[in-house]
Structure formats: structure tokens, C-alpha cells
Amino acid sequence: MSTITIKNVTKAFGDKVVLQAFDATFQDGEFITLLGPSGCGKTTMLRIIAGFERPTSGEVYIDEQLVSGGKTFVPPEKRGIGMVFQSYAVWPHMNVYDNVAYPLTIQKVGKADIERRVARVLEITHLSQYARRLPSQLSGGQQQRVALARALVAEPKLLLLDEPLSNLDAKLRESMRFEIKEIQKKLGITVVYVTHDQTEAMAMSDRIFVINGGAVQQSGAPEAIYNRPVNQFVADFLGKVDFFKGEVKNGRIVFAEMGGQSVAYDGDMTGRVDVAARPENIRFDDGGELQGTLETHYYLGDVDDCRVRVGDRLVRVIADGYGYADRVPGQRVRLSVRSFMVFEDDGALERMLEIQT
């Protein structure tokens, strides 16, 4: 249960800068997620907190104590942190019990105490009946839980998780997400979680730090980031999004690519803009401002994933699955956008799209 303060941490390997000026404070009991694509520097940041990497500059404090920075460096084994690795790193030559008990045996805790605490944590992670098994006899999900149990048994101040669920199948991932969150809430432990999966991030976090190219793009609660992304990257990375190129003219934004159609706009931006709208915020509305033709739609049970041709663009619209039967490809439809985000057209969108393709 502790506070992490990161002051202006940068990390470079030789000439290559992988982390730029990371500055943040994680409060006691918060669930923080570092979210971003591969190679963005999130794992590096995690390893700096853990003590496996040293920052090139900047400082890291755990509970007011300087652990990395300047001439000071506290080695990983002295930081009182629990960590779950992507590859689980469960030791194959020890059984589940010994794996989980390991941190306690290092601390030379008494045997009776060890038994008690291990039993408790095995119960929390639903592994009680596997205590004597060897890791090679366990499934991936079970091994992951062993790693989790091991990380928790010493009641650490801080729990770090490095993409722990990426090796599991979809259903298991969902249930593990839930379990981890439950455990965190119950124990009130501070968690720093690294992932590239935005659904995970959204579901579990108190705060998300979206990182790209070593720089934090935005940090905040999931709702804030989702609905008020500060740039095109964040808008695109979380959730689904439609991007449009438009120009502000007389209180409206005109979309040349959609045949000159426009929507009402009362914001401050002027000139050329990138407009982002979430497909679920675009509705089929007989009174809508945009007009187009329904080309295809995909029935996903709970939603109807549609593609509407408006001008030169194919716009993605997520509609209610209930009305699927009423929509017929080729229909002329009208759309209204109940909420959208506007960004300066500074080429960022093009740069981002380039990287993606």
C-alpha cells in the first residue's frame, strides 16, 4: 500500500531514447495501467520501477524513499515489490507450494506462518488443491495464478504486472481480469499494470497512462481518456473511431470527402481539422445531418456493425442489434452524431496511419 512518485525519468540505450520525461504520482491503492503499442517504453518504465533497469535521468520514489536516481539505487530484492512476468517465470523445479512460499522463505518467516499465509493466498487465487503439483502439470491460466499468488504472498507494497494475460485465451483472460481486480480491491494494494490491450486497461484501471514512442500522450480515468482524448493517437488507440477530414466554416464543419455535407459546430477551432467520432455515437436518425447509403452490416448479436457510404467515405456505425432486420443494404439512411472530438489538422493523423500500415 504505497505511493509511487516518478520524477522526470528518462531512459536511453546508447543513442536510442526509449522513455522521455515520465512524470507522475501513483497514489496508494490506485490501479494504474501503462497502455501502449509494442516498443512504446511501457515495459521499460515498469522495469525501472522494479529496479531491473536504471533510469538515465530522473528519480523514482516509493513511499517518499528514493529508490532510483542520482547515485542512489536500491536493488530489486530490497524494494518490497511483487511482480508477475509475461512468461509467468514459475520455477519448474519447485512445486506450487514451494514457488509461492519462496518469498517468505527468503525473509526467513517461521514455518507455521508460511503455511498459513501461503494457504490464504492460494485460496484467494483458487489454487488450494494444486499445492503439491509441479508447474509442468498445470495449464497456462493456473501457472499465471501461481505467479500471482507468489507475487502477493509477501504482502508487498506494490504489485507490478507485465502483460500477464497475453498468453491466455479470451475467456480466461476475461475471468482473470476480474479476479485480479477483485484481489486488488480486497487487499487495497497499489498496482502498476502494463498492457497493450485497451479493453483490459479500461476494465481494470483507476487511471490509464497512454504511452507512445516513449512519451506519455495522456493520463487520466478511463472515461476521460475515452471521451476526451487529447490527440488523434489516443482517440484511435482506445475504442473504435472514425476519422474525418474537415474544415470549420461559419459554425459548421464541412467534410469535402463526404460530398460537402456538414455538421453543426460551436467550438473554438478554426481552419482545417481532424474530426473523430466513435461509431457508437453515430446514430441512424431520420432527422440527422448526414445522408448516405447503407452498404453492409455485420450482426454480432448485441450490436449491428454497419458500414454506411457517405460521399467518398465508408463510415462505421455501431447500432443496436435489435433493429438488425429492419436495415437493408442499399437503403438510403440519415445519420446524426451525438458527440465528436475535434483536433488540429497537423499531420499527426497521417503520421499515425502511416505507422499503423
Add this chain to the structure above:
Amino acid sequence: MTKIGLALGFLLGAALVFMGYKGLTAFQQSGFTSESAYTVIYRLSDAVSAAWEDRLSPELDRLSGDERDKVDQIARELASQDDDIPREAVYKRLYAEYLIGGPKVSTAAKKAVTSLSGDAATDFRRALLQCLLDEDAPVPTRAEKLAGDATGAERQAALMQALFVSLGSTEAGVTNHVNAFKKTVRGKAAQEAALNMIAAGTLNALWQFIVGHSRTVMLIGALFMLNAALLWLLMGSEKRWALDVKWLVIMLIIDFMLVFQLLPVVYMTFKGLFPEGRFSLSTLKRLTGYPLNLEALKNTLIASTVTMVLGTLIAFPLAWLVGRTDLYGRKFFRGLFVMTYMVPPYVGAMAWLRLMNPNAGTINQWLRALFHLSDAPGPLNVYTLGGLIWVLTTFYYPYAFITISRAMEKMDPSLEEASRISGATPLKTVFTVTLPMMMPSLIAGALLVFVSAASCYGIPSIIGTPGNVNTVTTRIVEFVSLGQKGMNDATALSVFLMAVALAILFVSDVVLAKKQYITVSGKSTRPAVVELRGARLPLTALVSLFAVIVVLLPFATILTTSFKIDIGKAVTAPGNFTLSNWRTVFARAETLSCLKNSLVFAAVTATAGLLIACVMSYLLQRTRIRGRSIPNFLITLGSGTPSVVIALGLIMTMRGGFGVNIYGTATILIIAYLIKYLMMGMRTVVSAMSQIHVSLEECSQVSGASWLKTMRRITVPLIFPSIAAGWFLIFIPSFYELSMTTLLYSSTTKTIGFQLYETWTFTSQPMSCAMAFGILLFVGLLNLLLNRLTKGEFSI
């Protein structure tokens, strides 16, 4: 479909064996000295027939009936043949007799006759025939030397001989055949039989081939049968009956191993256990009766075990420090520590002799000066069991070091990190996580050290013998020198060594089987560096001290000796420094050709060895066939056999006795090196492959890649560091190997190791030191070059 093919193959093999056997029996009853006699007879028969048909018979036909009969009669008498032998056979026989056992005719006389050709030759022959028919006819001039003064029967014999000489039997090919005849058909009875065969001309091409190569035919037949049976078993156990490249490769390698690796060694073992053809432990009993032998056994066991333990104890921390921490000068140390085994054992032993002999050893002198001890011999005495163990350890620990280093590099670092974050210091992590995870490669390395130390001869003979510390290997060589009876004793003793090697292998496999750890998981990871912080400087100092004592001191001794004129004086003494040794070494043309030979042989050995190791390792770890660990045992058997016994085994089995004759060629040297050193590569590859998860390979197969492709593009690259290490582990000792080379070499296959030893024994030790150091530099440069070329992938 495949099953039918296999059955056919089996039958074909059986047929070959049968035919070969018949041929062999025919040969054994023939009284000829060698099977190739049949080929020779066949060729001579051809030549004789050709001469008869083209040149003699037409001439005879030209004569009138009576004349012809008269000549025939003369011929028959000369050949002492009965009337019922057809006349053609008589002449052919005479001709053959002359060719083979004919009287010596002086070169000049021969030339006079054979220089005729065409019409002149024909005229000459006709003149001779006339002489045969008419006693008074003048002998042609050229034939005078042959028959000038003779009369009567002698004259006729001489004329007949001249006739045959003129048939032009001096073509090079025929002369070779005649020489070969003399070598393969010895003894009167045999020659008689051979002559009859030539005369009769009934030997057909197929039969002569079969008899001439009866043993090879039997061998090939046996291999066919064996392959067919093995394939049946292998495919049956996998329940996949498709004939795939994989099987062909495996079969080829198994055949190779059976004939060239297994046969010599098993042959010698057999001789040890079955002297005089019956199973008897009498030799073993007798041997254990000698207290000296028991002492030698004890010494060998103690020395090898302690060397193994010490070597591993040294190698593991060093590998960890150099591979996983931020020790100063890691790269430098890494290169340095593998250097000790790049010089031949006796050179290293000599250096230690110079340093630690009790009377005048350099280190002893320093110690005496330092601690103000008396002038008495000591305090260190290298001529003891302890001294032997010390030198063995300094020489062989690199085997363990290399094996462990390579495996450590490929280990998943998060296993150690998980321990660190759980609160364990780096040191504790080493003991609780790193060590258990590295156990397979640790054991592999230890095994290498043990077997190498146990079967080493050079070091015990230089360090042990002067101090009367006897080992099994030195006893074996002593027995071998005793003569024929000693050979049996020697073989029996070496059986002991082989048994020990096998026992160790067995134990290690049992121990390892329980701990097969997959640690290379396919996620590319960067090995984490452990920061030593406070301990960094002291540990670097410690490692440096170790490097100085174990590596630099002996090498410095070798180097300084190479510059000396008088070994007894310091190199700095006035007038004692010279470059002449170095100059001579580089100036000798022979050195260059020896170097080339060594390079080629060692490289071929290492590459072939690695190939075999990969395939065998695959067999061992990726298939479920019963008995798949047998090749593994056999390879270890070979490595545990003392060199001199291997060489003897090869001499006895590879001269044609089993259908293969590679005596005196480069091939036999390579085979010898393979037998002795294959295990080095095998163990590193096996332990590396055991650490790879099979899913990595399965993934490739699912993507459609054939077995060969998977091996080549997935498996091999993954274990490449271990393959490279294994390559060098085979290359280096093959490069300067001595014991087997001296027994098996021929003038064109002299190696640098042999050259080195020659210089050592006959020229001077300083020159030999110059050569040894030169070899070291050369190998070091080679390593550097390979390192650069393959961007650090392929090097020691």
C-alpha cells in the same frame, strides 16, 4: 507400399550377404593371399586372351597343318600339359607363366624385342616360328641375346620366350597386374591354380567382382538388411509409413557410425573380453592381480573425479560472472579462459613442470624466496597425484566452462528476475534458481571433463610417470609396448575405462531425466545483467588472479622458453634471447603443409561430427523409439577409449578385414578423431536441444516446413551458440592430436600436432614452444576471424 519396399530391401541385403559369403568361402579355399587376386586374374586373363587372339593365333593359323602341330607339340612340352587340354589353353598358360614367373630378362634385351611394332613385329614372330620349326634356321638378331648359343630344348624354350616377349606385354597396365599378382597370389600351389584359371579364361566379370570385394559386398548387404529392419521398427513406432528425407539421413548416419565408429571400438572390446575366442575374465583377473594396476585404477578414478568436481566448481562461477554480471573485462576473460585447452596437453604439462617441479621450479623458487624457506626441494611438487589433478583441471575445465556459458546465455532471465523481486539477493538467486536450471548443462560439462581426464595420456605421462603416479592410460601404453600378449592386457584395461565412462553417462542421464527443463521459450529476451556493485572490484581482482595463475603463467612460460637458447637460464640472461626458433618454425615449408592438413582434417571432423550430433540428438529427444539412446552410449564409449587403443582398433579393422580399407589415408585419421572427440559436440548439442521447447519446432512443421527445413531454419539457429561451441570443442583437439596420428599417418597426411611432437623430441624444446605458441596464435586468430565474419555468432 513402403512396407513392400522395405521387405524387398531386406531380401536384397540378404542376397548380397549370401553372395558375398560364397565369394569369401571361395577365396578362403583358393589359397590366394588376398581377394583382389580374383580381379587381377580376371584382368590378366583378358590381356592374355587379347594377345592370343590378336597376335599369336593368327600367326599360328598361317602355318600349315603339320607345322602348326609341331609348334603345338613344342608348346605342350614346354608347358608340361596333357593332350586333353585344348591348345588355346596351353598357349595361354605358357604366356601367363612367362608373364608372371618368367626368367629375368635384362631391360636392354627386352627393349630390343618390344620396340618392334606393326609389320616388323609380325615378321619377327614369323622368323621365330621358323626357328622353332627348323633347328638350323638363323635366330633373328634381336632374339640373339635371349637365345643365341642355346641348343635343343633350351633353344626352343628361349625362342618361345622371345615369341611371348614380342607379344608386347610391357604395357603399363599389364605390368601393374603382374605386380599385383605377385602380391596377391603367393606360394606355388596358389600360383598353379591361378595360372590354370588364366589359361581357362572362365572367370566372369561378376564373379570376380564379388569375390574380389566379398567382404565389402557382405558389409553392404548386412547394412541393407539392418537398415530395412531398423526403418521398419522406427516407422512402426511412429506409425508413419512415409519414406521421408529424415529417415534417409538418419539411416546414413547410423550406417556411418556402425562401420566407422562402432566397429573398431567394439572389436577391441571383444578382444579384451574374449581372448582366444572364448569369453574369459582371466585377463581381467590377472590384471587386477598386479598391485600396480590396482593403484593405477585408483589413481585414475580419483584424479578424474576430483578434476571433474574442481573443474565444474571453477567453471560455473566463472561462467556466471563472465556471462551474467557486470564484471570488468568480461569479454576479455571469456576469451582468455577458453585458451588453456588450445595447446596440446603435453605442452601445457611441460609448462607446469617448469613452474612447479620441486627442485628448480619457478614458482617454488619464488615461494622459497618469499617465505625464506630452505633450499630443499619444494614446497610444491608437481610429480604427485595432487600435481596431476592440478594440471588436468587447468587443462580441462574449459570444457565445462564453454558448455555452461552457452546454455546460460540462452536461459530465460525472467526466472532469475522473479527470484530477485521476491526478495532474494543475486547470490541466493544463483543457488535457488540459476543452478538448478543449469543442471543439465552443468552435468554435461562435468561429464566431458571426467571422460577427457580419464582417457588422457599426455599429461599423466609427463607429470605422473616421473613421480611414479601411474594411471590406467600410462599402464595401457606400457602393456602395448610389451608385444602381442601385452595387447590383450592393454585392451582389457581399456575396457575398464570404457565401462567407467559408460557408468558416468548412465548416472548423468538418470539424474537429468528427472530434470528436463525447458528454458528457451521462444520469446527473444535480453539476458539481464546482475550488478555486482561493491563486490565488483574484488571479484574482478579474484578472477584476474585466477586468470594469471591458471592461464597466463603457463603461457608466459611457453612464450619465454621459445625465445631462449639455454632452457636453464632466464630469457633475460645475456646472450640467451633469440628469435631463431621462431624464424625456423616459419621458414620450414613442411610446417605450412602440415598446418594445411591439420586445418582440413580438423574442420572436416568437426563439421561431420556436428552433423552427426544434430541428427543423433534429434533422434534422442524428439522421437520415442526404443533404444534411441544406444548411439549415445556408443559415442561415449568411443570417447572413453584411450587413443592408442582406438588407433590399434582402426589398424586391425580398417585394412580390409571387414570390407573397408582406408589405411594410410586422410579418412582414417578423420575417423579416429571422430571416435575420440564426437562426444564433445554431442553433449553440447544434446543439452542445448533439451532446453528448447518442442513447440518451436512443431510450429515450423505446421507451417508446412519439412523436417530438414525445420532443422535447418528453426532448430539449428536456436541452438547455434551451442553448435558453434561444440564445433570448436571437436576442432581444437583434432587439430593438434598426436597419439593416434603417429600410428595412422602417412607421408601426405602429416599434421601439425605430429610436427610439433617431432620438434619436441628431436629438435629442441624452445623451438617446439615457438611452434606451440604459434599454433595458439593461429587458432586465436581463426576464432577472431570467424567471430567477425559471423557477427559474434560463431566462435568459442
Add this chain to the structure above:
Amino acid sequence: MKKTLTLLLALILALSLGCSALAVNEDVEGELVIYTSMYPFVIDMMNEAIQQEFPNLTPGIDGSFFFYAGTSKLITKIYGEMGDKRDQPLECDMFMVAEPAFSLELKDYGYLHDFEVEDAENRLRFPYDEEGFWYPVRVCNMVLAYNPEMVDAWAAKGVSIPKSFKDFAYDPALKGYISMGDPMTSGTAYAAVCSLLEQYGEEYLDKLGENKVMRESGSTAIAKLQSGECAAIMILEESVLKYIDDEAANGNDVSNIEVIYPEDGVVLIPSTVMIVAEEYSKNVNTEAAEAVAQWLLTEDAQRLIMKGYMHSVLKDMADYPAHSVDTDSLIEKDIGVDWEYAYKNREAINNLWTEKVTQ
């Protein structure tokens, strides 16, 4: 029929013998392989000489008549080729290796071919096989050696350089400072041991054991003399002579290794030439082999042998190897070896040695 042809042969031979000896040597043809343990540089000289003497004779192994290996290695190789039943053909036609004990052994196995050397009785000053199976062709000489530059240093330690074989073993001051070849692996060392056994009895071996004699090869022993590790060594004279010669070639006229001709005698060890029996030889060229064997006992060939620092076997040879002493004077001092005894009792003598010296 054969008889007539043989008569013819005799006739022709008689005719050709009328010509010069060179004509005979031109008739020596075919291939020849000789196994030997002579120094490589001597082999080189011999190769040239033989080719000159017998121009039509073809070297049997890759341009050379000789195959070289150290004595014990060569013997091992020969045993290997004989096979465990001693019935396999060899890969050579002649031997120039080892001492008479080995020759006796090969003779017993039936592997040798007997031949006559002209006037052997009068020409040779060393024993040869009466039946003609082996003849001595070069002589090795077992002596002692020391380092004159270290005499004082040793004296300071109370060690005096031995003057005889007896002192070598019996002087307790020499304990731990002496070295010799290993009779188990070296034929010449074995011969020396047999000789000294005969001279002094088993006590000699006891004393050698007490003096902790070190067993090693000659070159190692010489190095130990130089470095001051050993005070005296038992070694073949030729090794020392070669060393002295090499030093002189390098400009060092005063050598730091010198021969001690022991007061109680030397051990002369003749090395023999043998011809392989026809049924076992490689090229079945007994005529050439005999011709070469005869040639080896001519003055020219013997001079080459002396260039190799070995002594000549010819009675009339006044010369001797460089830096050595007159051969006849050595013969007078020769303790001698009973070769039959050495051959027949090898195992017993080895056991004795093992018991008394190496344990």
C-alpha cells in the same frame, strides 16, 4: 619346363654380372617400403642416396622409401598390422628399427626373411643372426650426461656428478636428481636395464628405486639438465651429440650438456635391419630388399649413419660420429646385452622393474 627357364635365368644373370655393378643396381626395380625409427633428417639423406644407388627402384610410400615413427610407436603399429593372430600381411617390406630382442621376436613369429650378407663374419664387429634373419646396421650407445655449467651449483648442495652407472644408482646424494628412459616403453632403455641387471644383479634396481629415478623421454631429460632440475641422466649418446652439434651450428662452441662415458662401461645397442618374409611383405620385392640391405652395410651408407650420430657396424671403419669417441674403444668397454635373455624374459624383467623402481 620351369627348370629350363631357371637355367636360362642363371645364364642371363651370369652374362649380366659380367658388366659393372651399376648394371645390377639398375635391375633393381619395383617398389619398396621400409619402416624405421631413425631421425627424420637421416631418413632424408638415405632416401636420396638409395634413389641414386638404385635408379629404377620406386619409393613405396608417397615419394619416400621410409615410414617414420618412434620405436615404441612403430612396434605398436607393427603389432597392430600383424593382427591378434599374427597372420596378417604387413604394409612394409623391410624394418630398420629396434634392437635384436625385437628381431628375435619377429623371427619367432615367422615374419622374417633370411638372406646372406657377404663376408659378414669379417666385416661386422657386432653380432648378427647366424641364420641370416637380422644384421646390425647402426649402433646406439647408452651413456650418462650432465651439465658442466652446473657442477658447482650441485657441489654446493653436496651432490657430485656420477662417473659410472654404479654411482648413478648407488650414490644417495643423487636421490631425486636423476632421470632415465622408461624401459617399459623404450627398447634401448630396456636393453640398458637388462645389461645393468646382468652386471650388478637385482640390487641395481633396488638402488635405482631408492634414488627415486624419474622416468621420461630423452628430450625432457635434457631440458631438466639445463634447468638444473636433474644432476645426471641416462641417455643415448646420439641425443647428446646431436644437441652439441646443433649448439655449435648456432654458434655455441661450449655446450652445456656433455656426455659422461661411464667408468664401468657403456651399453652398446645395435639396431638391426630385417626383411619381411615374402608371404607377409607388401610389395614382394625381396631382391630389392636384399640389395638395399647389402648397400646399408657399405661404407657410403655407414657414413650417412654416422652423420646421424650413430656408430658404424663395420670393422674397418675408423671414423666415428662428430663429438664422440672411437667406436672400438667403446666396444672394449661395452657391458653387453644377452639378447636372447632380454627377449625371453621381458615380462619377468618388467615385473622386476615395476616392483623395485616404479612402486
